[in-house]
């Protein structure tokens with residue numbers, strides 16, 4: 001009886017720790033994939049063959065976002081320290097999304113030349129939707145008193161997508 005009482009909080013603590021690590025590390029993976037896509041876009045000279053790495057990184061990113069959504073859905077609710085970890089990871093992602101979508105916006109004319117802008121537009125729509133699904137899944141695990149704050153924290157990501165979608169709108 002005493003043992004159970006002692007072990008239960010420990011088990012709960014380790015579960016929260018594990019899930020915090022999982023959502024945070026999923027966000028870190030999404031962040032890395034976002035940066036890789038940005039690098040592919042920035043180093044692209046505008047040739048057709050050079051779009052292959054962009055397509056590959058874009059697909060990889062979408063897969064990671066979907067994995068992150070599943071990780072968040074499977075996660076236990078986050079405690080305060082775990083929420084702070086996730087907030088830090090989110091801030092990083094906000095900056096990467098800004099940079100990567102900024103690079104994409106700057107490359108619009110190159111995509112136009114290859115008639116690829118409508119494809120980019122479609123892809124951006126998919127990415128935006130997938131990212132918002134991931135955000136929703138994560139916010140659902142944040143303590144209820146902090147959910148509005150969390151929504152504010154991820155809002156710039158949707159804003160970045162809207163800017164990019166406006167730019168690529170056919």
Ligand SMILES: *[C@@H]1O[C@H](CO)[C@@H](O)[C@H](O)[C@H]1NC(C)=O
Pocket residue numbers: 097098099101102105159160161163164
């Ligand atoms: C990136 O952030 C800057 C500064 O907040 C903002 O002016 C710019 O519109 C953002 N760009 C994108 C693509 O989100």
